[in-house]
Amino acid sequence: MFRLNLSLFNFVITIFGFFILNYRIHNSQNLNDFSKNERMKISSIILYNRIPKTGSTSLTNAIAYDLCAKNGFNVIHLNMTKNRFAMNIIDQASFIKNVTSWSTRLPAFYHGHVAFIDFSKFGYPNPIYINMVREPFERLLSHYYFLRYGDNYRVGLKRSKADNNETFDECVLRDGKDCQSKQLWLQIPYFCGSHKFCSDIGNRLALETAKRNIVERYVLVGLTERMQDLISLLERILPDFFNGASPHFLSMGEDRKNLRHTLRKVAPSEATIEKIKSSQEYKMERELYDFVASEFENYWNRVMDQNGKTSIEMWCFSIESLKRAIKKAWDEMSDEMIARVVDTWPSRLQACIDADGEYIE
Template sequence: MITRKKWQLVLITVSIIFLYLLLHNKKTAKTSTTIVIYNRIPKTGSTTFANAIAYDLYDVNNFHVLHLNMTKNRQIMSLPDQQFFIQNITRWSERLPAFYHGHVAFIDFQRFGVANPIYINLVREPLERLLSHYYFLRYGDNYRIGLKRSRSGNNETFDDCFARGGKDCDMKQMWVQIPYFCGHFHFCTEVGSKLALETAKRNVLEKYLLVGLTSRMRDMIGMLEVTVPEFFKGALSHFDGLDENRSHLRYTKKKIAPNDQTLSMIKRNEVYKMERELYDFIEELFDAVFKKATNGTSNANDLIKIGPQFHFEKIKPL
């Protein structure tokens, strides 16, 4: 016969074991310290990607999403701010694993003695991106309906603006994607800098896991699912299941294509040529990676079906 005292002892022992297991599971449930940074470029479909993928999947795949808001819409940080940002996010264990997104130029963690996180991004054909931004300032989009933009009421076409040499259509406004990949060096924001272009290319090659194209966002999402499943497991099927409004957020309400004369002049401009060179470089790189991953089919659905193309053997000792 078990006495009352023995029952109490058993209950206390079971409670201790239960508490230990509970605390142990909490401690080991989220051991990943992975950080993904999406330093999103304006008017490249970044709102769609951040909202329809990251914010929809964080709960399913158990990661944190944090928006980096840059003061006064700056895209660069001071050196002390870069150091503080790096130390902050890498030591903020309560917010790991983490997906950070924001309009900020590439930050090289290695300059501060810290391993770089996983960098990803999307790019858009430079003239398309500029036109979208130009008309967005005038007519807004389908995301925040009713909000008046800075050029609201100004119905001047891009052609007319370009003909008179207006500020909003100046080719300096096109110098955007190169600085985002170049980073925080002073020459990155110097319009027309050859060094900025070469630095941007090198960073895309060496510092980014993937840079995709706005026009091929679905392919980008499929690639991320199979390369960073910790964050993007189920992303492709989720994206395919979205209705048109959610799979294409921030669609500029009204855009007028430029005439042939404007196009001809822009395509001869050095800034356009350089931004287009970066875009073509990224397009070629992404296309090669995507074809290799799909065994040449270039079908995003095949990414999920194709298993590893390697195996281990001659394992010693057994």
């Protein structure tokens, strides 16, 4: 009798386990379907986490606000509270949920002063990240005088240091807060992210993390000093968003090409330049800038031929860059999504596809 009861008990447990397993498999399939849907959404999102005083307003207006109606996408400004650019973990989760669920605003171009957010840590593929950097000392100098004299974009607005006419040289001589070398530490944290070490001034791990994110997470990072070239590449790599961006930018007047241009700047002395550039903060920020410059030049040379035209290699390289930026998501993209990419580059893309229809690695 005992054995019979035990057998019955085992049978019930087995049946119960079968139903539990079935339930989990069913839910797993639903989760996979959900993930595919989210991957399709995220591939229609560009996130430009713009860095202050790098020419980001000019770039945003030239390639986003002026072209969104024509090219059929939405522009959404991310306004961080109290000028903080790094989100905490709760805000990151909430932001990702909002971005990935706002289907009525897709395709979307998000922009704002916000540090890099790794969507993959929350189970989502990353959006298409782009950005632009500026020579660090020039960026600091521009920001210093911007706080005092404003720019040509919002002329009537009184800035926080409007009553302070102290030159950058004078500030350095008295070791003022606004001109200290630690104020250079900004572009590295923007690419590093929201980890505590990212904001630790002079942290080597922050620099290396920023470099790795640029290589692995960003489709393209350009230079303020080569904004026109950056726009040309974006137009070729992501034509759904940036078709017509280059001729539009070239047709703009100098005032619109240089929006938020600081109204007054006093050239610093050689002694000031030497002091700032000898600091550890400058050397590390400059290392990041040089790294981006090297990557961008390599990108440019692979994309453009000697006549300034798009090279055949560019189309292969574009796929390589997109795959690198979205990593796992590429291999899990739906056939519909891949077809959209192929349709974007109809003829030249075929040079990147072998006889079996597989993408060349």
